Amino acid sequence: MEGCSGYDRESESTEAATLGQISDIESIVELPFPSLLAVPRSFQLNEDGFFKYQGRSDLKSLHDKIVNFWKNDHCVKVDIVGTIGYGKSHMLAVLVLLLLLKPIYTKYGSTPFVCYIPDFQRILFGEAAVVAILRRNIQLNMSDFSGQIHTIEDIRAVMRYHKVILVADQWNSIDGPNTECIKTWERLRSCFGTSVCVEIHGMSTNSNPHAVLPKHISQDRIIYNGGFNDDEFRVWLQHHRGIFTEHKDELALLTGKVPLLLSAFRRVYKEGDSWESVVQRVQQDAISVKNWLKLLMIFYANIDANQV
Incomplete structure (x- = not known):
């Protein structure tokens, strides 16, 4: 199932909800899934491509932190770690939606290319999968783009002109020490070169990969335990x-x-x-x-x- 069917049609009404309701814990709103990629099973979308989101008190501080990193031109890796079922994936999707609807500026006036990969395991499917994933992100960020994207070289040619906020959920799925995971991650990195400024890893505390993850790979770590307050x-x-x-x-x-x-x-x-x-x-x-x-x-x- 492809996401973001409601993103283009309802952008104005969604932006109004974004500014007024999303950070309000008293509200439950319907929002478009902010991706043209397949929607993970944890999201239940209606026929218009919208999912229900209940406001979380942690969202504003997360959004503010990412915005601050970008505005101050800080290149940083951030682990967003949550208990399975906490709602981390939904928070990350809403974070992406906020970044897409209301672009933020660095002190030099540049806005981010927001690359959202809701199910990071999909990049394990080979070079063709990586190209398809990034092609979809280019289409979402650059609605007037008319070029052809068939290879990693094509992607490099586009991304060399952009600075990126990468949001990779289900990071655990490729974070193993085996050769396949390492090769896959190197392939993805080759697409971006030095373009990624803020790199956000969504992962779960309940999985073995998180337990053995080297703690030095990220400069910042946010942990969400339990459930609703x-x-x-x-x-x-x-x-x-x-x-x-x-x-x-x-x-x-x-x-x-x-x-x-x-x-x-x-x-x-x-x-x-x-x-x-x-x-x-x-x-x-x-x-x-x-x-x-x-x-x-x-x-x-x-x-x-x-x-x-």
Whole structure:
């Protein structure tokens, strides 16, 4: 499925929402997926290519940090690390959307070429995949571009004139020490040369690659653990009343307020269900329980067992 179908059609209304609502944790807004690449399964898009996004308190500080790096012409690598299910990928997508809708300027007056790769594993599919991914990013950033992009040399010829903010989600997927990963990453780097100024790696704390990742490769690291804070959970409940508000304390304990698990409860619930039947259905749902134990162990790691 291709993303960004709503990006061009609704840019003005989306920009209004961007400026007024996206950073407001009281809001849940519909936003276009900011890419022409295939949409990861973690995003549920409507027929217009929009996904629902609940405002997160961490988004503004993340956006401000990236903007500050760019404005001050700082070349930096930033790890954005989150617990599986926290909503890191959605935050990165919204960050990209903000950067595309409202370009930022360096002190020298230049704006970024925003290269967003929502599923970094796809660049492992060979040179043709790398070319296709960057061709799509060129089309998104340069709507009037009419040249031909068939090879890495073609990409180099375009990118030599740009400074790049690279946002690579699912970074863990190619960050292994094996020859294939190293060769793939070198191929991608050859496309950019020295163009990348701000390099953002989206990764998960729940995966082995993160645990063995050399800590010196990034100059900045932002870690998001657990799930919604109390205010964000309150807003979620306001939009999912009934059985969830009646059992909000138990729901918080069962899910750790992790958005992925909350969405699992919402997905399996049918009107008239008892609370016990909803819990049982979630536990039997293969999608929901895949990382259930890992998520809860991380969330409760620093909480007294008696309280749990």
